[in-house]
Amino acid sequence: MLVLEVSKGNNELKMSLFEAGEFISTVRNYSKRSVSWNELAVLCQESAHLLNKADKKGELDPESFKAFKNIGQLLWDNLLTRQVKDKLSSTNARHLILSIDEELVGIPWEIISNGSEFLGLRFNLGRLINTRRQGNLSIYRSFQEKLRMLIIANPTGDLKSAYTEGSLIKAKFESWNKKVNIDFKSTSVDSIYIKKNLRDYDIVHFAGHCEYDPDNPQNTGWSLIDARFTVRDILKMGEALPMPSLIFSNACQSARESSLSPSFNYHEKVYGLASAFLFSGSRHYLGAACKIRDEFGLIFAREFYTYLLHAHCVGECVRRARLKLLHNSSGSSVLWANYILYGDPSFIFFSLPKKKILPRAKTFIVSKRREVKSILVASGAAILILIFSVYFNAVNPRGYLEIVKTRGHLAQGRNAEAVLSCNQILGKAADFLPAYPLLCQAYQRQGMLSRALSSYFEYIIYSQKKGDKKMLASAYIGAGRIFHDKGDYPKAKEFYDKALVLSTDNKDRLNEAVSLRRLALWYMDKDDDNAAIELLTKSVEINSERSHKADHRYNLACDYFDLGLLFSNKDDFKAARTFYNKSLKLFASLKAKDELSDYYFNQGELYLFEKEYQKALECYARGLKIDLAHNNLPNIASDYSMFGELYLELGSELEAEKYFCQALEITENIEAPLEKASIYYNLAELYKFKGQKVKAKKYLRLSQEIYSKVDTNDYAQVKEDILSLDR
Structure with missing residues (x-):
C-alpha cells in the first residue's frame, strides 16, 4: 500500500510517496512543487463545471469529455513532482492513501490522470486529512461480532x-x-x-x-x-x-x-x-x-455493498462501483468522479465466512508424485527385502524392473500405462505387493475410486496372506483415504484406526505417524481442531526424532503442511505460512520438486485472503501446471474450481463461470463426489452473486443431494443457504 503525503506551503506543495511499511522510517525523502493557486482554482472550478454538465446518463459530449481528461492531465503535470509521478506510474500497489492537509481537500485528486488512467480508477484510493483542529481523532467504535x-x-x-x-x-x-x-x-x-x-x-x-x-x-x-x-x-x-x-x-x-x-x-x-x-x-x-440521478446512485450503492459483503476492502468497493458506472455508459461517463472516500482504503468490514464445504485448501494426501515417495515411505522395508531377493535369491527380478518402469509412467502422467504395467505384474504374481500402491495411485489420478478401493482390498488380502504387517498398515491407510475421498467418514476412520493399532503394535513408527496424520485430517473435516492438532503433534514428534531418515523427513514435511492447513482454517495466516514454508524447505532438501501442487494452491489461497490477487494467480498457475503434467483429474477439477473462486472474488463473473464449468465437466466423467458437491456449491454462489436465485437454488440442491450422504456439517450449511434464498 502506498501513501502519498502532501502538505501546503505558501506557493508550493511538499510531498512524499512511500510504502505504508515505511511510515515509521527515521528518514523519509520528500520533494517540492511550485504551485499557482490561481491556476489551480481555475482547474478545480472547471472540473466541477464539467461534472455538473453531464447529461441524464452522466455522459459528456466528446469535446467536454476531452476537456475533462485534459484537466486530469494538467493536474498531474502541475501538482505532482517527477519523483512521485515516476513511482505512481511504475508501482504494482493496489491501495493508495492520500494524506493531505485540510486546506487541500477541494482539489479533485481522484481525476488526476497520467494520460491513460485516472487515480480514482487505477487505485483503491482513500483520503486522510491532516489538520490543526482538535477532535476525537483516535476514538473509534469497537466492532462486535455482529x-x-x-x-x-x-x-x-x-x-x-x-x-x-x-x-x-x-x-x-x-x-x-x-x-x-x-x-x-x-x-x-x-x-x-x-x-x-x-x-x-x-x-x-x-x-x-x-x-x-x-x-x-x-x-x-x-x-x-x-x-x-x-x-x-x-x-x-x-x-x-x-x-x-x-x-x-x-x-x-x-x-x-x-x-x-x-x-x-x-x-x-x-x-x-x-x-x-x-x-x-x-x-x-x-x-x-x-x-447524481437516482438510478445511477442506486447502481453505485448496490455495487459498493456487493463487494463490501464479499469481504473486499472499502477502497476496492468504491473503485469497483466507479468502474460499474463507467462500464454502464458509452465510455464518456464522469459520474464515477463524484464519489469521494475518506478513510483507509484497505480496511475490511466483513471477513470471508468459512465455507468448509469448499476446497478451501488442499491437504497432503496420497496423490501426485508425492505419493510415489509416500509409497516408498510406507513400504520401504518391503522394497529393501525385494531388492535383496532380486540380487540374492533372483525372486521375480522382472517384477522389480516393471515397478521402476511403472514409476516412470506415473512421473510423466501416463496413468493408463501405469495401470496396464501394474496389471501385467499382478497377472503373473498377484502377491507382488509393491505393485498395489502404484496401481491404486494411477486409478486415483483417473478418478476411478471404486477400482482403487477394490485394488486396496486385494492389497490387504495378499498382505495378510504374506504376513507383511507394514504393507498391511499401508494398505489400511490407502483404503481409508479412498473412503475419505468418497465422503464415507465412518469407514475412513475405521481403516485409519486399524492402521494405527497395527503399526503401533508392530512398532512401525512410520505408518503410525502416517495414520496419526490421516486421522488429524479426518478430525479437521469434523471441525475438531483440538483433536487434529494433538494427533499432528504426535506425528511431528515421531518424524522429528527420525528426521535423519528420508522417509520420516518427507512425512515431517507433510505434517508441517497439514499444520499450515489447520492454522489457515483458523484464520491464523501468519502461523499457516510459517508451517507451509517449513514444509517447503524439507521438500527442497529432498529434491521433491513435483510434490508442490498443493503447496502452491494453499499459499495462493493465503494470498487470496490477503487480497494479493496477482500472487494468488501465480501460485495457482504453478500448482495447476504440476497437476496437468500428472494428468491428475480430481486435482485438476479442484484446481479449476479454486480459480473460479478467485475470479468470483475479483468480480470477474464470466471467468469464474468458465472455470467452474470446466471443473464440473471433468467431474461428470470421474468419481469425485466431494469435488462435484463443492463445484455445485460454487456455481450456486456465482448465480446468487448475479441475482439469479432460480439457478442458485438448483445447484444448491444438487450439492445438498451429495452432502446428504456425507457425515459432516456440510448438509446443514447448504440447507441453510437454500432457506436463505426464500427469505
Whole structure:
C-alpha cells in the first residue's frame, strides 16, 4: 500500500510517496512543487463545471469529455513532482492513501490522470486529512461480532427512488450476510430519532436530500421531516461517543468541501459533512460531490455493498462501483468522479465466512508424485527385502524392473500405462505387493475410486496372506483415504484406526505417524481442531526424532503442511505460512520438486485472503501446471474450481463461470463426489452473486443431494443457504 503525503506551503506543495511499511522510517525523502493557486482554482472550478454538465446518463459530449481528461492531465503535470509521478506510474500497489492537509481537500485528486488512467480508477484510493483542529481523532467504535446497520431512506417522504434504494440495499444485506443486523427507517424520520439512535450503529446509509448552506456551513446537513441533521449536531454528538464507523451519504453535495480559491482563509475553513463525521469518530465517509440521478446512485450503492459483503476492502468497493458506472455508459461517463472516500482504503468490514464445504485448501494426501515417495515411505522395508531377493535369491527380478518402469509412467502422467504395467505384474504374481500402491495411485489420478478401493482390498488380502504387517498398515491407510475421498467418514476412520493399532503394535513408527496424520485430517473435516492438532503433534514428534531418515523427513514435511492447513482454517495466516514454508524447505532438501501442487494452491489461497490477487494467480498457475503434467483429474477439477473462486472474488463473473464449468465437466466423467458437491456449491454462489436465485437454488440442491450422504456439517450449511434464498 502506498501513501502519498502532501502538505501546503505558501506557493508550493511538499510531498512524499512511500510504502505504508515505511511510515515509521527515521528518514523519509520528500520533494517540492511550485504551485499557482490561481491556476489551480481555475482547474478545480472547471472540473466541477464539467461534472455538473453531464447529461441524464452522466455522459459528456466528446469535446467536454476531452476537456475533462485534459484537466486530469494538467493536474498531474502541475501538482505532482517527477519523483512521485515516476513511482505512481511504475508501482504494482493496489491501495493508495492520500494524506493531505485540510486546506487541500477541494482539489479533485481522484481525476488526476497520467494520460491513460485516472487515480480514482487505477487505485483503491482513500483520503486522510491532516489538520490543526482538535477532535476525537483516535476514538473509534469497537466492532462486535455482529455489526449493526441503519438505512435511512426517503426520510422526507418525497423521494420514491430513495426508498427503493434503501429497500434493495436492505434485501442485499439480509440475503448475503449473517453478521449484520439491519434497521430500516423511512418517511417521517425526524431529527430527534437520528440524534437518539445514530450512535448505536456501525454502518449508516443515507438516501435522501442533503442541503448545503454556503452562508452558514455548520448548518449544512441531511434533510429530515422536521429539520436538518447538521454539521453542528454531528460535532456535538461526537464529543460524547464516536459516530458510526462507515457513513455512506448517497445524497448530492454531501462530500463537497469549500471550494479552493486564492482568497480562501484556511484558518476559518468551514466544516462539511465529511469532516464533521470524521472528527466525530467515523473511520470512513463516502459521499457524492455533485448531483447524481437516482438510478445511477442506486447502481453505485448496490455495487459498493456487493463487494463490501464479499469481504473486499472499502477502497476496492468504491473503485469497483466507479468502474460499474463507467462500464454502464458509452465510455464518456464522469459520474464515477463524484464519489469521494475518506478513510483507509484497505480496511475490511466483513471477513470471508468459512465455507468448509469448499476446497478451501488442499491437504497432503496420497496423490501426485508425492505419493510415489509416500509409497516408498510406507513400504520401504518391503522394497529393501525385494531388492535383496532380486540380487540374492533372483525372486521375480522382472517384477522389480516393471515397478521402476511403472514409476516412470506415473512421473510423466501416463496413468493408463501405469495401470496396464501394474496389471501385467499382478497377472503373473498377484502377491507382488509393491505393485498395489502404484496401481491404486494411477486409478486415483483417473478418478476411478471404486477400482482403487477394490485394488486396496486385494492389497490387504495378499498382505495378510504374506504376513507383511507394514504393507498391511499401508494398505489400511490407502483404503481409508479412498473412503475419505468418497465422503464415507465412518469407514475412513475405521481403516485409519486399524492402521494405527497395527503399526503401533508392530512398532512401525512410520505408518503410525502416517495414520496419526490421516486421522488429524479426518478430525479437521469434523471441525475438531483440538483433536487434529494433538494427533499432528504426535506425528511431528515421531518424524522429528527420525528426521535423519528420508522417509520420516518427507512425512515431517507433510505434517508441517497439514499444520499450515489447520492454522489457515483458523484464520491464523501468519502461523499457516510459517508451517507451509517449513514444509517447503524439507521438500527442497529432498529434491521433491513435483510434490508442490498443493503447496502452491494453499499459499495462493493465503494470498487470496490477503487480497494479493496477482500472487494468488501465480501460485495457482504453478500448482495447476504440476497437476496437468500428472494428468491428475480430481486435482485438476479442484484446481479449476479454486480459480473460479478467485475470479468470483475479483468480480470477474464470466471467468469464474468458465472455470467452474470446466471443473464440473471433468467431474461428470470421474468419481469425485466431494469435488462435484463443492463445484455445485460454487456455481450456486456465482448465480446468487448475479441475482439469479432460480439457478442458485438448483445447484444448491444438487450439492445438498451429495452432502446428504456425507457425515459432516456440510448438509446443514447448504440447507441453510437454500432457506436463505426464500427469505
